[in-house]
Amino acid sequence: MDYEIFDLGDVTLQSGVTLPGAFLAYKTYGTLNEKKDNVIVYPTAFGDTHVQNEWLIGNGMALDPQKYFIIVPNLLGNGLSSSPTNTPPPFDRAHFPQVTIYDNVQFQHRLVTEKFGIHKIALVVGWSMGGIQSFQWGASYPDMVERIAPFAGVAKTWPQTYLVLDGMKAALMAAVRFDSSKLNQLTSADMRAVGRVYAGWGLSDAFYREELYRELGFDSLAGFMAGVWEDSFMKMDPHNVLAMLWTGQNADISANPAYNGDFDKALKSIKALACVMPGSTDLFCKADDNEYEAKRIPNAVFSPIKSIWGHFAGRGINRADNKFIDDNLKHLLELGTKA
Template sequence: MITSPYYTQQGHGPYELIDIGSLELEDGGVIDDCHLAVACHGRLNAAKDNAILVPTWYSGTSKIMGEVYIGPGRALDPDRYFIVVVNQIGNGLSTSPHHQADPTRFPRVRIGDDVRAQHSLLLQHFGITQLALVVGGSMGAQQTYEWAVRYPEMVRRVAPIAGTAQNTEHDVMFAETLCEALTTDPAFADGRYAASHEVAAGLKRHAKLWTVMGWSTEFFQQGRHRALGFADMPAFVDQFMTGYFAPMDPNDLLAMAWKWQRGDVARHTGGDLAAALGRIRARTFVMPISHDMFFPPADAERECRLVPGAEFRPIESIDGHLALFGTDPAAMAQIDRHLKELLANPA
């Protein structure tokens, strides 16, 4: 087990750590005493029909979701809805590799395992059988699609933001380079490092790759990194991007990346994506980000056409994929507007 000063209530709380029991995994193996870190906003009404589920993205925790997406007057308004933000397995707060006696033996967890764990949480802990909305960005969007395909009778609305239902080969290779940045650091030692900071060189390379791919060329051409308060590119890389990733646990990041690479709802239908997305009954707004190099709009639009009644609602932002961080107020306003419309429509 690796003790990390990063994954704490002080840094990422408040959240409640809920034991959902034993979780059998799709690729074999089991997580005994699977714990999910859950942050709740608002109150569940008597009918239990005002619940919104928000799964987290790669490297993210419930903290950023609460700060950037949830608040009075927003689409995700805790005065109207009971908003349940669930940290994905492996993100450092929920059960993760660094919690184990031997992190290198942590089992393979898929997107579907996360969603089944969340389903168990909602039923057993809260008694929720209907969701007004499932919304998530990036890997959260992968979980959103999985929810809509796996539990179509339970989900009334879905909004996948900056993510796809089936990961592309191109995106698999993107993620592979991120993994190699960590594993090729000699200090990684096949995952047997004693502390995350020992893998500082690998984590910095990881951060640099995110700098290149997470933002867009236009982001840098138009000086958005300077507008965010950084003197130049080196300062942006060192202070923002490396500062963000450096405290994280490499084995946790790799566990999430493995899931990300293999996200595919067509596993439910023998590889037939159209058949899988055709199962969706929820009212659906597909919301890619215009300059996203991980999940480009063209990929999202192709899938949108396969979802019955889905609407394509792209978000315009040169901040690219990492506009999800809330760096572009105009992009956040667009997301809020679409989510408010989606929630206002009957489903």
């Protein structure tokens, strides 16, 4: 096991449900300094674990473990932190309770403060649903977080984002004829259709038109669909996926007692220096939505990743995109914080 477990105990979720024996899986990189001020929090995205975040961590990179103490907490529902697949009855599989982004960040805050005694965070960074968590950190703990850098992630689930996630959910619901009482019959084989639904959204139309999948070793579109989208989604458990889809569809940094749904107020409350990096051709975490958000964050820079890799411009695959993200993070970390 290449990660650690932080026991949360019995937690009351935003929904009011108590999840007994909850826990966060996390991995750290580097060493916490004596002042405890060299901290970077890097939450995981939908379907990812800490391993998928490691492309952005390395000597000489912005997230340099020789300089920073980097904490990668795993999203609830991803199979490592408390999830449908590792929670005993009565909260197993389809009975797993609804978990919000707000819940996730509250639990991560407990990890950071209770386990490590940290009270200042230099940067919270994340891709996709990791990006939403970085916005939430900034809104929930404005005096603690000095910088945020969401890439290909929005501060709430805008209508387009919601519809794409709903299409993925519908592919699973169709497998049980939309009968929620039969959800426990779902298997990983039912994830094949979810991968196909997502294929049209994860990358841009230009990516497919220019056949960039050939750079990844596939000589046909059909081969790419089967070898990447079907294969990667069939490795996921459908109940974990449904849990994470619910989290994603209901994400909104203002959906909590601090802001009572006032989205603009939540954005304006973020004190952190922010570098907001959408993928310029992202089809469902839209650059326009990120631009709206960045304009309302007092100390934000809007810096699109000019790429035809769509949402996956932030996935650590394309070298030029990776360098753009890393360069922006280096610049952000060099900036002094606002007084």
